Amino acid sequence: DTEVTQTPKHLVMGMTNKKSLKCEQHMGHRAMYWYKQKAKKPPELMFVYSYEKLSINESVPSRFSPECPNSSLLNLHLHALQPEDSALYLCASSQGGLPPYNEQFFGPGTRLTVL
Amino acid sequence: AQSVTQLDSQVPVFEEAPVELRCNYSSSVSVYLFWYVQYPNQGLQLLLKYLSGSTLVKGINGFEAEFNKSQTSFHLRKPSVHISDTAEYFCAVSAAKTSYDKVIFGPGTSLSVIP
Numbered sequence: 232d233t234e235v236t237q238t239p240k241h242l243v244m245g246m247t248n249k250k251s252l253k254c255e256q257h258m259g260h261r262a263m264y265w266y267k268q269k270a271k272k273p274p275e276l277m278f279v280y281s282y283e284k285l286s287i288n289e290s291v292p293s294r295f296s297p298e299c300p301n302s303s304l305l306n307l308h309l310h311a312l313q314p315e316d317s318a319l320y321l322c323a324s325s326q327g328g329l330p331p332y333n334e335q336f337f338g339p340g341t342r343l344t345v346l
Numbered sequence: 347a348q349s350v351t352q353l354d355s356q357v358p359v360f361e362e363a364p365v366e367l368r369c370n371y372s373s374s375v376s377v378y379l380f381w382y383v384q385y386p387n388q389g390l391q392l393l394l395k396y397l398s399g400s401t402l403v404k405g406i407n408g409f410e411a412e413f414n415k416s417q418t419s420f421h422l423r424k425p426s427v428h429i430s431d432t433a434e435y436f437c438a439v440s441a442a443k444t445s446y447d448k449v450i451f452g453p454g455t456s457l458s459v460i461p
Contacts, residue, residue, distance in 0.1 A: 235389075273436055273451035274390065287448070321389055335449060337382075337389040 234258075235338035237322050243344045246312060252341045254305040254322030262286075262327030263305040264335065265297060268319040280305060281327050312345045319343070348373040348439045350452035358458045359427055367422040367455045369437030379420040380438040380449065381411055390436065396420060407431070432459045 266274035279287035326333035394405025
């Protein structure tokens with residue numbers, strides 16, 4: 232199984248709502264990533280988890296809160312978002328650990344709209 | 347730090363014609379290089395990668411790329427494009443010494459295949 236799944240596919244939320252995005256992989260990968268992608272732009276890295284520990288936070292606002300409950304699951308908790316947070320949120324995973332490079336596998340993304 | 351430049355933001359090409367998408371990078375350390383494709387409303391898929399060895403890399407869907415260290419380039423080519431190749435293409439770089447497989451994406455090239 233070389234698939235990364237993401238739920239939901241689409242999410243519409245108000246600025247006062249609390250919601251969560253979910254990502255799952257069963258490839259035994261130990262590194263997982265959240266990216267944000269605006270239309271016609273490249274993905275921007277938000278967070279990296281390595282062996283279930285937060286390794287990189289790319290200065291993301293605290294209204295985005297990541298969580299890695301186990302090695303297969305990655306969540307992104309959303310609270311008090313702004314309309315400019317509307318984007319495609321991509322999850323990815325890789326074997327992790329030391330080089331050589333391990334390919335990142337991407338999920339299909341969650342299309343988030345903040346009203 | 348690494349950076350990636352994709353000189354052409356949009357490339358229109360007729361069906362069955364050849365295409366080249368250009369990518370240049372800068373880095374003070376050894377890097378791995380990648381091309382990803384993103385079809386409309388989907389996640390990213392790895393087309394091909396250069397890690398070491400032969401500078402001509404063959405990928406999926408008939409694409410190939412050539413690594414040129416002296417020119418710091420990694421151009422993507424296909425001898426004959428199909429309508430189904432219409433998509434966004436991202437060149438990306440990863441430093442060879444990181445342990446999180448962090449990928450820096452270029453701004454992307456939108457390939458439009460004209461019937």
